[in-house]
Amino acid sequence: MSAAAGGGIAKHVPVNQVLREYLLASTTPPDPAVRALIAATDGLGEVAGMMVPAEQLALLTLLTRIAGARTVIDIGTLTGLSALAFARGLPPGGRVITCDNSDRWLDLARAHWQGAGVADRIDFRLGPAARTLRAMAGEPAVDLVFVDADKLNYPTYYDLAVPLLRPGGLLVLDNVLLDGFVTAPELAGESLQRRCAAVLREVNAAVAADDRLEAVMLPIADGLTIARKR
Ligand SMILES: C[S@@+](CC[C@H](N)C(=O)[O-])C[C@H]1O[C@@H](n2cnc3c(N)ncnc32)[C@H](O)[C@@H]1O
Numbered sequence: 001m002s003a004a005a006g007g008g009i010a011k012h013v014p015v016n017q018v019l020r021e022y023l024l025a026s027t028t029p030p031d032p033a034v035r036a037l038i039a040a041t042d043g044l045g046e047v048a049g050m051m052v053p054a055e056q057l058a059l060l061t062l063l064t065r066i067a068g069a070r071t072v073i074d075i076g077t078l079t080g081l082s083a084l085a086f087a088r089g090l091p092p093g094g095r096v097i098t099c100d101n102s103d104r105w106l107d108l109a110r111a112h113w114q115g116a117g118v119a120d121r122i123d124f125r126l127g128p129a130a131r132t133l134r135a136m137a138g139e140p141a142v143d144l145v146f147v148d149a150d151k152l153n154y155p156t157y158y159d160l161a162v163p164l165l166r167p168g169g170l171l172v173l174d175n176v177l178l179d180g181f182v183t184a185p186e187l188a189g190e191s192l193q194r195r196c197a198a199v200l201r202e203v204n205a206a207v208a209a210d211d212r213l214e215a216v217m218l219p220i221a222d223g224l225t226i227a228r229k230r
Contacts, residue, residue, distance in 0.1 A: 012219065020055075027058050033116030034084060040108060041079040047105075050078055052148065052174065053221045057085040060146065060172070063226065064089025067170050069143035073136070074098035075129045075157055076149035080109025080122075086146070087118035099125040099132040100149070129153065133160035141166035148174040151196035154203045162212055165229040171213065176204055177223030 015023065030038065034057060041051045052060070064072060064086050070093065072086040077100035086096045100106075103126050113119040125132045129149050136142070145161040147154060154173065161171055178197045181188040182204060185197035207215050207227055215227035 023055055027055055030054055030057060031088070031116075033112060034081070034088070036115065037079060037081055037084060037109075037112040040112065041081065044079070044105075047078070052082045052085070056174070056221050056224060057081060059220065059224070060085040061089040063170060063172065064144060067143055067168070069170075070094040071140070071142045071144075072096045073133070073142055073145045073161070073164070075133075075145070075147045075161075076100060077106070077109060077124060079105040080113060082146055082148060083109070083122050083124075084113060084116055084118065086144070087113065087116070087121045090118075090121055094121060096122045097125060097132070097136070098122060099127065099129050101126070101128050130156050130160060133157065133164065136164055139164075142169060144170045144172065146172045146174070151175065151178065152199055154199055155206075158203055158207065162210070162229065167229055169229045171207075171215075171225075171227040171229065173203070173207070173225040173227075175222045176200055176217055176225045177219065179222065182223075 013019065038054060042048045060082055069089065070091060074083045074086055074096055077083055077098045083096050083098040106124060110119060113122050130153060142164045143166060145165060147157045147161065165171060176182065178200045181193060181197035182201045185194050185201060188194040188197050204217065204225065207213060207225060212230055213227040214230065215225055217223060217225045
């Protein structure tokens with residue numbers, strides 16, 4: 001978007017490691033259970049690159065509380081960090097339905113959910129996320145859907161998630177900047193990354209133009225869109 005269309009000049013502070021540490025130090029610290037799961041995930045090596053970063057975890061818990069969410073769908077469980085962040089923000093009786101097409105890290109996730117005292121609020125569903133979402137079509141409306149799985153299927157997750165939300169419910173999409181390549185997918189080095197960036201670009205445009213939603217994209221970590229269903 002041009003400066004004229006956006007109203008004024010771009011105001012942005014690039015976040016380097018020092019500034020990120022300052023951001024984290026200026027955010028309510030993660031509780032011991034979240035810290036322990038972050039450390040355990042870090043210890044897994046390369047897979048840790050996929051985990052939701054701490055500043056986003058704090059935001060997910062806050063959004064859950066602000067929205068008064070009782071039912072959350074978490075698409076992409078990995079080691080269970082986002083599920084734990086949502087569970088932390090739920091009132092008693094609330095639930096997180098978290099899904100993944102792999103249960104490789106489920107024991108690790110469950111051990112930490114139990115340690116945090118929230119395992120009874122988290123319902124893990126194994127299988128393709130689209131199948132899990134389709135199976136929820138007849139269930140009571142959902143308060144928040146978080147999309148953080150395979151990027152090529154974001155259009156499907158977006159299509160399936162919006163009808164599941166109650167009015168006032170939130171659709172939260174992660175990695176919407178795709179390492180910055182959304183503005184020029186052709187510049188991404190790898191073919192999969194180029195395809196993902198092109199898909200994210202289409203989803204971002206669709207969300208912004210969707211009359212059912214009011215959306216804001218935040219440049220936090222790899223970009224997070226928060227959209228409220230009207
Ligand atoms: C970025 S990670 C999720 C990170 C997680 N939300 C967290 O809190 O750290 C993406 C996850 O999506 C899962 N995934 C990939 N394709 C999927 C699909 N088609 N259906 C369900 N899960 C999928 C992967 O197995 C992986 O665990």
